[in-house]
Amino acid sequence: MRYKSQIVAREYFLAALLLFFLQVVFGILSSVKYVWDTDPLLAILPFNVARAIHINLLVFWLLLALMGATYYMVAEEIETEIYSVKLARLQLGILLASGVAAIVGYLFQWSFGLPFLEQPTVIKLAIVVGVLVFLANVGLTMFTNHQTLTRTTATLLGGMVMLAVMFLFGIPFMSNLSTQYYFWWWVIHLWVEGAWELIAASLVGWALIKLTGVPRQRIEGWVFAEVCLVLLTGIIGTGHHYYWIGTPHYWLWWGAIFSAAEPIPIMMMLVDTVRHMLKARRLATVNTLGLAWLGASAFVHFMGAGVWGFGQTLPQINRWTHGTQITASHGHFAFWGAYGMLAIALMYIILPEIGGHPTEKGTKLGFASFVTLNFSMIFLVMSLLIAGIVQVYLQRIMGMDFLEVQNQLRLWFEVRLVSGCIFLIGTVLLLWDLFRLARTLPAGERAPEPQPETVPAA
Numbered sequence: 001m002r003y004k005s006q007i008v009a010r011e012y013f014l015a016a017l018l019l020f021f022l023q024v025v026f027g028i029l030s031s032v033k034y035v036w037d038t039d040p041l042l043a044i045l046p047f048n049v050a051r052a053i054h055i056n057l058l059v060f061w062l063l064l065a066l067m068g069a070t071y072y073m074v075a076e077e078i079e080t081e082i083y084s085v086k087l088a089r090l091q092l093g094i095l096l097a098s099g100v101a102a103i104v105g106y107l108f109q110w111s112f113g114l115p116f117l118e119q120p121t122v123i124k125l126a127i128v129v130g131v132l133v134f135l136a137n138v139g140l141t142m143f144t145n146h147q148t149l150t151r152t153t154a155t156l157l158g159g160m161v162m163l164a165v166m167f168l169f170g171i172p173f174m175s176n177l178s179t180q181y182y183f184w185w186w187v188i189h190l191w192v193e194g195a196w197e198l199i200a201a202s203l204v205g206w207a208l209i210k211l212t213g214v215p216r217q218r219i220e221g222w223v224f225a226e227v228c229l230v231l232l233t234g235i236i237g238t239g240h241h242y243y244w245i246g247t248p249h250y251w252l253w254w255g256a257i258f259s260a261a262e263p264i265p266i267m268m269m270l271v272d273t274v275r276h277m278l279k280a281r282r283l284a285t286v287n288t289l290g291l292a293w294l295g296a297s298a299f300v301h302f303m304g305a306g307v308w309g310f311g312q313t314l315p316q317i318n319r320w321t322h323g324t325q326i327t328a329s330h331g332h333f334a335f336w337g338a339y340g341m342l343a344i345a346l347m348y349i350i351l352p353e354i355g356g357h358p359t360e361k362g363t364k365l366g367f368a369s370f371v372t373l374n375f376s377m378i379f380l381v382m383s384l385l386i387a388g389i390v391q392v393y394l395q396r397i398m399g400m401d402f403l404e405v406q407n408q409l410r411l412w413f414e415v416r417l418v419s420g421c422i423f424l425i426g427t428v429l430l431l432w433d434l435f436r437l438a439r440t441l442p443a444g445e446r447a448p449e450p451q452p453e454t455v456p457a458a
Contacts, residue, residue: 005082012068016061023057034413065343083140094130117170151220159198178246201226289362293345300337326388351437372426380419387412
């Protein structure tokens with residue numbers, strides 16, 4: 001850790017980890033309702049409330065993790081202290097208070113009603129204030145030092161600004177449901193496959209430069225390619241959500257064609273980096289566990305968002321799969337790979353430096369959590385995929401009643417529940433390991449930070 005103010009990233013990470021744990025708990029509470037014959041929690045925690053809390057916690061913990069990583073990265077890239085640590089902590093307080101108010105409100109049926117954007121308007125406005133504080137703090141850090149922005153930092157800033165602007169379209173209430181969902185997807189899709197893709201690309205690029213010493217020009221070339229692909233395919237690719245909400249017919253093909261290529265440059269960037277690392281025989285000198293999470297993130301991102309997503313994005317297929325457990329399988333796989341695993345990778349890269357463990361490559365506990373989390377997620381995703389295929393056949397093709405079909409899927413819902421419980425065990429292991437890394441060692445026990453050599457370009 002080169003700058004004292006970078007320590008604020010630890011506060012964001014620890015808050016994010018606690019929210020991640022709660023998200024997993026509420027995910028299990030949601031999935032157990034598919035298995036119970038009688039729901040003893042129905043009066044206090046109906047399924048729609050448990051699901052809303054599960055999804056909102058997902059968004060909140062990922063945002064906090066990415067914001068914490070941004071503060072750490074920007075200070076290092078711009079070579080200066082963060083403009084104001086007090087503002088960063090104020091922002092964290094605003095966002096946490098907004099999240100707590102939203103979740104408590106859901107328990108009392110205080111909701112806007114839209115999935116993912118259930119927060120009442122007053123809470124949405126508080127979130128906007130928190131994000132504006134964040135943008136101001138990051139912007140002042142970048143521009144008051146009169147440093148030229150790298151492509152990585154410029155892409156990161158662009159992604160964060162896009163994230164803030166797109167959120168505004170989720171605030172107004174519209175009386176026409178088709179119009180409401182038309183703009184709702186500007187938030188949901190253009191966050192997940194627009195703004196967050198830019199943020200992810202820049203943070204992956206920075207992490208690879210930091211871990212491996214691969215030339216910045218090569219990594220930033222892929223960051224630029226990601227920007228171009230997001231702008232070309234991600235925005236128009238919103239159309240694959242417009243098939244069935246009353247929009248013009250041309251969205252059927254526009255949406256299908258432009259929504260498949262977004263994860264490709266991240267995967268290619270990682271493959272190119274590993275090739276250079278192996279050529280220089282430096283694989284044993286890097287943060288092994290951090291790089292394992294980063295590499296697995298790129299692969300699962302490609303599989304979950306690319307393969308699983310494209311498999312149901314064509315309208316000829318989507319007319320049968322839309323709203324089934326296949327969609328849930330894709331959502332879990334894509335979000336975990338693209339953003340969940342990336343956030344954890346960044347924590348394993350940054351927290352050792354903050355806590356004074358910069359030479360640590362990973363412990364048995366850390367690798368145990370890596371294996372447990374990823375294998376349980378694979379079983380969870382596959383159980384949802386199989387359930388979805390059976391659901392499409394029985395319900396959409398054979399015409400069986402919805403509730404009757406749910407009984408036929410019970411075995412796969414039980415597999416999902418068991419997978420979720422194993423995932424919870426992996427989460428506890430992860431938190432234990434990361435909280436250990438976050439603990440600041442005394443000055444005499446802190447190891448010097450390694451400086452990776454630059455790998456020659458091919």
